[in-house]
Amino acid sequence: MSTNVKVGIIGATGYVGAELVRALSRHRGFQITSLVSQSYAGKAFADIYPALKGITDMICSPLDIDAVSSSCDVVVTALPHGVSSEVVPVLLGKGVRVLDHSGDFRYKDRSIYETAYKLKHPAPHLLAEAVYGLPEFYREQIKEARLVANPGCYPTCSLLALTPLFRRNLIDPDSLIISAASGISGAGRKSDIAYQYCEAAESFRAYSVTGHRHTSEIEEILTLQTGVKTAITFTPHLAPMKRGMLATIYADVSSGCDLKTLRNAYAEDYDNEFFVRLLPEGMSPDTANVAFSNFADIAVFFEERTGRATLLSSIDNLGKGASLQAVQALNIMFGFNETEGLI
Amino acid sequence: MSTNVKVGIIGATGYVGAELVRALSRHRGFQITSLVSQSYAGKAFADIYPALKGITDMICSPLDIDAVSSSCDVVVTALPHGVSSEVVPVLLGKGVRVLDHSGDFRYKDRSIYETAYKLKHPAPHLLAEAVYGLPEFYREQIKEARLVANPGCYPTCSLLALTPLFRRNLIDPDSLIISAASGISGAGRKSDIAYQYCEAAESFRAYSVTGHRHTSEIEEILTLQTGVKTAITFTPHLAPMKRGMLATIYADVSSGCDLKTLRNAYAEDYDNEFFVRLLPEGMSPDTANVAFSNFADIAVFFEERTGRATLLSSIDNLGKGASLQAVQALNIMFGFNETEGLI
Amino acid sequence: MSTNVKVGIIGATGYVGAELVRALSRHRGFQITSLVSQSYAGKAFADIYPALKGITDMICSPLDIDAVSSSCDVVVTALPHGVSSEVVPVLLGKGVRVLDHSGDFRYKDRSIYETAYKLKHPAPHLLAEAVYGLPEFYREQIKEARLVANPGCYPTCSLLALTPLFRRNLIDPDSLIISAASGISGAGRKSDIAYQYCEAAESFRAYSVTGHRHTSEIEEILTLQTGVKTAITFTPHLAPMKRGMLATIYADVSSGCDLKTLRNAYAEDYDNEFFVRLLPEGMSPDTANVAFSNFADIAVFFEERTGRATLLSSIDNLGKGASLQAVQALNIMFGFNETEGLI
């Protein structure tokens, strides 16, 4: 850990960026050398997030790709989709490695992306190379990746629960239903009546009921595991809390399969994974237990009379669902202990 | 409305009782004549609920069935299951009508009840007579009922969304999945670490994942409509808010059926129902919009690629899910306008 | 109550307006005939506040003073200060009575207003006539008033606790300190990062630490009672809740005065006031107990070793602090029972 890897963050002033700054500030291997924000250029980062006064005295700078790339070994982009795919190729061209938070490089199949995001992909040649940054499934590829696409929050939460069963054909690919709830930080740091305290407190509601983009991300990653197609029903909800995510997932279980088989699948995949905790039989995850952490808590229930399994998976949408999973991937990319900065 | 119907409440000091007192206090047809509480006997009701100071000056009395029944035309029981079924037959024997909040009289099939509640029913002879107090489906029977069983909160919320489709065979009875979230008042007024502010705020979690009693209540009522059996997967969750409930329900739609067909079913059943609001196409219910009311907000979405409908139904668990639905039933029982005391 | 008083609301779509619509909809004496909103003209009120679907089917109209005044007996204005004072004189000129929610007509001394609000008053000739709409102190004047200025939320909360002691010279006018906390609805319905759920939940903070406008309003009203000047220290805070307000007030007590004297002052002023509840000795108010009501809960503590009294006063900032106090005043203006629509 004598090295000091220099990292820049573009789009630093959203909640994802702030959480990255917090985590990287206590990391012994990374040094933040650049915080880029168009809207807050020239302003001290700690003036935007006063919680970080004393932790960082960096000043936000406007986007200058030459400056960023010459001062960084790796750049984390936390930009809107469509914008990322304009900036990332230029950064790669300068020789820096990139970890991107948008949806732009999460897909192998460009047409699925273009349908989901309703725009033409400006850099489709990078899709084959980009690595989906879910360490539990793509650790080896992340190590050497030039470009890591940090997974979406709902996909991270859902895939950690679904993949062990899906890849072993323990569940019917046509039966998958995900009912998930997220804390309000998932909507980002922006002023919008819908996310005002008085509108969002004491309120529980679904949104994007049948068309959320993360549906196709989950489907594609599952299919990449086994070649089997799946069409998922996915309903995101907003829960009145700042952080946290729970996915409650329903799946018809393959015949002959019981709770033990299901739990074994998780044990095999996760017994050596520090950040995935398979809960004891009968215990359910609680978002409060993963808040501010990179942990994912998983439980599985099986009901014989319906033949259906209920999978429960909980993460912090800004932790394992965004910034802290990014730090985990950065640790892998640069050879640090995977838990460095994360516990 | 010149009449003054005398009503007593047994088990008055829980959240259900307090909400009843609040609603009946502004009702022009009912007069509360008795508030029974074993634990708070002798104490002013407004000392337990200081919000009601100035609204009621009644003193809680211990349970004395003769006293209650001689001073009341109708008694509302808000007692634990197993206790209700001991008290209710005695009250009926005294000639008063009863509206009961427990699960004890909601079932026609005693064995389903006994399996779900894990006890022998002490008054099974009343099950045939008891009327399930969901006015939208049992209004005529409620009018003359001696004994009304107020529905459970999850069943009310789920059945309002499921019944119109189920009774028209528009959904596959083997495909029904309910993922529902309730505000914490659903757990009642009791001290328990799990419901402490610091444990429940910023927390979203499932509970009773495969064995919640309300599952069998929903199944039985659906089956009573059409004779068709159904086995439902039901997952209740606790959301960090005081009041409110949202059921997100998944169902495979019968072939040939589209969104229009589904919406028509609701329109037919609810166009004349004041308290059920079918939302405009594309709009989702929000628990905040039904808080402190007897309304139920319902939406339906259909996704062709999966052949599945997503039904959303929202109520206030203490409103349409308990006390205010009770007032609606009482209005029907005593010939008042159905909205009296409720808007 | 055979009369049907016609009321219009200008600036109807803020939280104050919505609360007025809710309360007036269940009032048996008033009929809302006009809901004016520049930003939402043409839109159904229940589309902005879906909670009110079924309760009101009114459509928002643009501001047309002739139309409003010809269709109303009284107009409630819920407009920003500076705007109210432009609109109100025109309305009065058309012969309608007005209840105004802004700060524009709460002062007798124009210069205090102009200093506090940093603008020149456009209708100073109305200040002498306008009645401060705190029924507990100005009931007789409200009855006949053409123009009622609904008090601010902090002034209502503070004055109800301070006035009985101040007017009896029981407290030192130079010693008054008010530390108050409000729910976030006090900031109004607007998108602003500061009031986003993720910024406001789990946050308690002071604002406008030494210069809040309500300071001068409280001072002026106190002085109008006795002629004695006072300079108050006032610190408002934002508490992470939707509604509710608590003022914790400190005052040096006049020599010889004890707790009994202090409590007697409240008893004398409020024993016949339905909406002011002097709590039993030793009990403290809780904002939860006045939420959604027009009640004010008041307590007084006295500590001999410091010679200081601590006054606690709690209201719902949208209830007694705004819309419901307005309804109380409207009841007085039009001869209805003072509690009509309010319990």
Add this chain to the structure above:
Amino acid sequence: MSTNVKVGIIGATGYVGAELVRALSRHRGFQITSLVSQSYAGKAFADIYPALKGITDMICSPLDIDAVSSSCDVVVTALPHGVSSEVVPVLLGKGVRVLDHSGDFRYKDRSIYETAYKLKHPAPHLLAEAVYGLPEFYREQIKEARLVANPGCYPTCSLLALTPLFRRNLIDPDSLIISAASGISGAGRKSDIAYQYCEAAESFRAYSVTGHRHTSEIEEILTLQTGVKTAITFTPHLAPMKRGMLATIYADVSSGCDLKTLRNAYAEDYDNEFFVRLLPEGMSPDTANVAFSNFADIAVFFEERTGRATLLSSIDNLGKGASLQAVQALNIMFGFNETEGLI
């Protein structure tokens, strides 16, 4: 940092203990060797706090002072007052150093303690030796202390704001008023109706209005600085949030003193203190900015027309107000960098 200081925690399963475990687990100098809990003896700590699964696999043990003292260099006691003072002398007798969280060793004057806590002190001979664990004022004494009394949360929050002004005679000792609000974790981890989610959410209330024990603690520590007596009015409140504390403090300022003088006092005392942040002029602290940290944010306002200063001080009640301040003191006691484990 090659040393591995062994630390035990007695009374480990409350919120203070859990926060200590979390902080010490990522500390590079301390190793937890003993977690004592009478109620949970034999149970894995991570079963009580599932958030810590993977972080600690320790099992709670019953109280065995010989075992604890032989396995530890220092013991942290998080016990009720009255119990601490029984256990601490025994621990000291065994040769371990002790950091105590109760009020038992915070006072020099036994009679003040006995009046405030209404019990006879069982170990008054230790009061002279015990060091008040506020590093910003007692750093040198903490270094060598055998017994450190961790300050109360309200005293920490208040004293950090008051002391710099008080010790320079810039404020009138007879004028001090503290209106403070705490998050609900301040009430500890226990089941009690008053702290249930449904009772505490959307609720803001004062408690212990004139007799909170922390009053005397603040007074004594101030007086120890200068010899000047003071009688403070202190009102604690409960705010609907999990963590965080804000003290809003009023003081009459000495004649001739202005805002610059006041700010200078803070600058002199705190410019080299990492954990105390004097905010820029005009900015107010927000509990959200210190949550989960050991920071204290301080602001001062001065109003010429009243001659009064308003001091604002914010901490996390479980951070600088309890467990993290304890870690800071432990760092000092054992020669670690003061920020180790805390950023």
